[in-house]
Amino acid sequence: MHLASQKPFQIPSEREDAPRCQKRLGEGTYGEVFAATYQNREMAVKRLKQINQFGLHQTQYTELIVAQSLSINQHHNNIVNTEFIYVQNQLVHLAMEFCDCMLIKIFEQRLTKLERKAVYKQTLEGLQYLHHNNFLHCDLKPQNIMVRFMPTGDHQYTTYIKIGDFGMGEFINQRSSGSIFTPHKDFKWTAGYRPPEIICGYTDLCLKSDVWSLGVTFLELQSGKNIFASLTAERYEELYKQKFSALINALNNDEEIESSFEFMDMFDYDADEREFLQAMLEFDVRKRLNCDELLEHPFLHEDFGSVYEKVGQGMRGELTKLKESQFAAEEQEWHD
Numbered sequence: 001m002h003l004a005s006q007k008p009f010q011i012p013s014e015r016e017d018a019p020r021c022q023k024r025l026g027e028g029t030y031g032e033v034f035a036a037t038y039q040n041r042e043m044a045v046k047r048l049k050q051i052n053q054f055g056l057h058q059t060q061y062t063e064l065i066v067a068q069s070l071s072i073n074q075h076h077n078n079i080v081n082t083e084f085i086y087v088q089n090q091l092v093h094l095a096m097e098f099c100d101c102m103l104i105k106i107f108e109q110r111l112t113k114l115e116r117k118a119v120y121k122q123t124l125e126g127l128q129y130l131h132h133n134n135f136l137h138c139d140l141k142p143q144n145i146m147v148r149f150m151p152t153g154d155h156q157y158t159t160y161i162k163i164g165d166f167g168m169g170e171f172i173n174q175r176s177s178g179s180i181f182t183p184h185k186d187f188k189w190t191a192g193y194r195p196p197e198i199i200c201g202y203t204d205l206c207l208k209s210d211v212w213s214l215g216v217t218f219l220e221l222q223s224g225k226n227i228f229a230s231l232t233a234e235r236y237e238e239l240y241k242q243k244f245s246a247l248i249n250a251l252n253n254d255e256e257i258e259s260s261f262e263f264m265d266m267f268d269y270d271a272d273e274r275e276f277l278q279a280m281l282e283f284d285v286r287k288r289l290n291c292d293e294l295l296e297h298p299f300l301h302e303d304f305g306s307v308y309e310k311v312g313q314g315m316r317g318e319l320t321k322l323k324e325s326q327f328a329a330e331e332q333e334w335h336d
């Protein structure tokens with residue numbers, strides 16, 4: 001299979017007609033994100049910070065490779081796409097499509113079961129696209145999944161769920177199960193979303209590790225609870241001693257393991273949704289379903305019809321008002 005990462009990345013030249021950055025939306029160690037306008041369109045710009053004089057940090061380089069190979073040269077509706085990369089004042093910038101809100105926001109107004117299915121399906125389609133390109137995300141969590149309401153004319157919108165923030169990820173070589181760039185690093189995966197095989201130190205990277213993090217994310221979106229954060233320290237310790245050490249032995253020796261992991265009773269779901277989420281949260285990575293299998297699962301066999309024209313859009317009015325008041329305040333500041 002063609003590996004997107006094999007194309008070298010070329011830093012583009014300085015750009016005259018760059019997007020105009022306005023309000024800062026977020027800041028991390030390696031970059032800042034701004035709302036911006038470009039040719040009368042709303043965009044989001046990620047400005048990569050200059051970490052040291054030696055050039056880009058691994059995570060910044062990964063973001064650029066993903067942008068170049070998975071959204072500039074190709075494209076998928078369920079990831080946050082970069083339109084172009086440019087340099088301004090010697091800093092590298094990614095000009096991305098603008099997302100309206102985080103996925104968490106649309107779960108604030110209780111979703112129906114059919115709407116949740118629509119969210120699961122779209123998110124899994126985004127992840128399937130990354131996985132078909134052998135890209136393991138390594139940092140799926142509620143904060144890294146966004147929503148875009150795309151106008152379709154006549155005051156209608158279609159809701160798109162979008163996976164973003166690719167810096168922690170890796171292109172993996174499935175044949176040798178190894179990583180192309182770097183050996184596995186501890187700083188990958190945010191603690192509460194780290195899958196059992198990573199916690200117990202298994203070193204063969206597997207795309208299905210992302211499926212666990214996404215399962216944890218779906219539970220949290222609906223319940224407000226993260227599985228691991230909800231466990232007491234003693235219970236976590238007990239898990240660590242018993243289950244994780246048994247898991248690493250079984251994985252390394254290619255043995256069967258009794259792998260039940262009882263936490264679904266902390267959550268309130270119908271039997272079919274519970275079974276679907278449980279399949280994402282299978283403790284033994286070898287038995288966990290992958291994105292292709294989950295998308296084929298009977299739980300997602302639905303006629304979604306007009307669901308995508310509605311899901312989460314109760315939020316849209318509130319967001320528009322918020323934006324208008326922000327623009328008014330900024331304009332006032334400008335005049336003062």
Ligand SMILES: Nc1ncnc2c1ncn2[C@@H]1O[C@H](COP(=O)(O)OP(=O)(O)O)[C@@H](O)[C@H]1O
Pocket residue numbers: 025026027028029031033044080096097098099100143144164165166167
């Ligand atoms: N395309 C986008 N549209 C709107 N907001 C964005 C976009 N990309 C990022 N953001 C905002 O910026 C924050 C940080 O971006 P992210 O890519 O997650 O970087 P990091 O977490 O590594 O700093 C996000 O949580 C979100 O609030």
Ligand SMILES: [Mg+2]
Pocket residue numbers: 143144165
């Ligand atoms: Mg992030």
